[in-house]
Amino acid sequence: MLKRTLLAVISACAASAAFAQAAPAAGAWSVEAVNAADAAPTVGANAKGAAVLRAQILLDRARFSSGELDGAYGSNLRLAIAGYQKKQGINVSGTVDAATWTALNADAAAVLIPYTLQESDVAGPFAAVPVNMAEQAKLTALGYASAEEALAEKFHASPALLKRLNPGRDFSRAGEQIVVPNVLDIAPLSQAKKIVVDRSDGTLTLLDAEGVVLAQYPATTGSSRDPLPVGEWKVDSVLMNPVFHYNPKLFWDAKADEKAAKIAPGPNNPVGVAWIDLSKPHYGIHGTPSPSTIGKTQSHGCIRLTNWDVTAVAKAVSAGAQVLLQE
Known part of the structure; x- marks a missing residue:
């Protein structure tokens, strides 16, 4: 890796x-x-x-x-x-x-x-x-x-x-x-117990057990076709340098002839250098190979950060952390 x-x-x-x-x-x-x-x-x-x-x-x-x-x-x-x-x-x-x-x-x-x-x-x-x-x-x-x-x-x-x-x-x-x-x-950041993603302003905020804000990051948070799954979820797992399993059936803009693909890890992997898996199936917080687009483009429903920001978040959270996705 x-x-x-x-x-x-x-x-x-x-x-x-x-x-x-x-x-x-x-x-x-x-x-x-x-x-x-x-x-x-x-x-x-x-x-x-x-x-x-x-x-x-x-x-x-x-x-x-x-x-x-x-x-x-x-x-x-x-x-x-x-x-x-x-x-x-x-x-x-x-x-x-x-x-x-x-x-x-x-x-x-x-x-x-x-x-x-x-x-x-x-x-x-x-x-x-x-x-x-x-x-x-x-x-x-x-x-x-x-x-x-x-x-x-x-x-x-x-x-x-x-x-x-x-x-x-x-x-x-x-x-x-x-x-x-x-x-x-x-x-290093203190351990975060809660992640709040706000679609209205495109931010991800980390809070500790007492609700004190530890950090805030700009985020890309979905689109009209693939909206942010508003609700309360949890972090299921945190994976650094993930393999990306591309399933064209999950992407509305995939071409008809595209096939499933397994993409090797690396900073230019479609999900960047970290994947924080959420209890909502198929959704996660991840990095990107295009940091200049954060907060300026749309995603397929996941929460996208720069690679350096998602690395900081991944180090500060663990399985079980609360995740609030809100309008």
């Missing part, structure tokens, strides 16, 4: 020297601008740039994910801000105002840090993944298409953002120094 290796980032105390070699991006997206803790402007509708990226990374570190980090304000970021504000007791506006910056900046870690590419980052094997299920079934693993894709997912970023932060850098060369979002050194 394809396993994902989490590698340690360079410590904060070494950041200054490492950045001198890393040649950070210039202008509004510079390391200095994104890491600046003071005088951050209000982040709201149509905003782009350093302040937005700073807010996205700090929210990610606080377990209020906006999905793929891209430095642009959108619906997923608005929901992450609103969820964080609600937990912090701040006026819920979906906009990062002065009070929200004060709360976020309590996390004093640098939000962009240097990282040296390791042999394991660039070793592969990398190969393009076919769209057709029958062709996917021929593969022994659904791995990454490139080192760039693997690194972007590892650091919760869009490939475009990773390129923008690292102009001219070679993502396929071990030893290359790049700049990445600081999202790996976060303490």
Whole structure:
């Protein structure tokens, strides 16, 4: 099975020297601008740039994910801000105002840090993944298409953002120094006893036994043809790096000549790197090979998260956890 290796980032105390070699991006997206803790402007509708990226990374570190980090304000970021504000007791506006910056900046870690590419980052094997299920079934693993894709997912970023932060850098060369979002050194979540999926705003929220919110993630939650199965269910099991058993009879948009297929594990597997099986037959919470689509497209009734978010959820829940799916 394809396993994902989490590698340690360079410590904060070494950041200054490492950045001198890393040649950070210039202008509004510079390391200095994104890491600046003071005088951050209000982040709201149509905003782009350093302040937005700073807010996205700090929210990610606080377990209020906006999905793929891209430095642009959108619906997923608005929901992450609103969820964080609600937990912090701040006026819920979906906009990062002065009070929200004060709360976020309590996390004093640098939000962009240097990282040296390791042999394991660039070793592969990398190969393009076919769209057709029958062709996917021929593969022994659904791995990454490139080192760039693997690194972007590892650091919760869009490939475009990773390129923008690292102009001219070679993502396929071990030893290359790049700049990445600081999202790996976060303490594990406490055990969650309840999952709430809200179709109206497209979020998945984890709560502990006392009902305290632990984390919030953007989610794709069904469609008009395959609506979210509203009701109370339970987690039956949690499976990492799942095999996907494609049954065209369960998909309204399957082609008439399509046959059942067994798809090998990997980050580009149709259900990503984790499957959280629900007591509702054929339904689960799972990852995706297309993180940029979360909260922006439809699903076949299941709850879809980015691979990194579903990994966090899978580690925080176990069989028997309550699952509330609501309108």
